Amino acid sequence: MGFIEIEGMEFYAYHGHYKEEQIVGNRFLVDLKIETDCRKAAESDKIEDAVNYQTAYKIIKSEMQKKSNLLENIAGRILHALYKNLDNIKSVSIKLSKMNPPMGGKIKKVSITMTK
Secondary structure, eight states: OEEEEEEEEEEEEOOOSSHHHHHHOEEEEEEEEEEEOOHHHHHHOOGGGSOOHHHHHHHHHHHHTSOOSOHHHHHHHHHHHHHHHOSSEEEEEEEEEEESOOSSSOOSEEEEEEEO
C-alpha cells in the first residue's frame, strides 16, 4: 500500500453561506491524500497502473468551480467524484480550508477534513 498526496492546491471560488461570499469569493486550499496499492505501478512504471494524480486534480478543480453553501458539501462531492472516476482507491482524505472567513475577527482559515 502507499499514499498519493497533493498538498496546497489553491482555488479562488464563490462558496459560502452568506450572499456576499458567493459574490465576492474567497481563497480556498485543498489537501488530498489517497491510499492505494502502488505495487503494480512501482513495477511497471506505467501511468495506467497508478492512480493518476493529474486526473484527481482536474476532478477537484471542477468541483471547486460549482458554488456551494457549505465546505462539507464541497468535500463530499469531491470524495464522490474521486471514487467514481478513479480506480484502485482504498481510502481518500480531503482537507478543505476557507482562508480569512467572515466571522467577525481575524481568523487565518477554517477547515473541514472528511475521509471515505
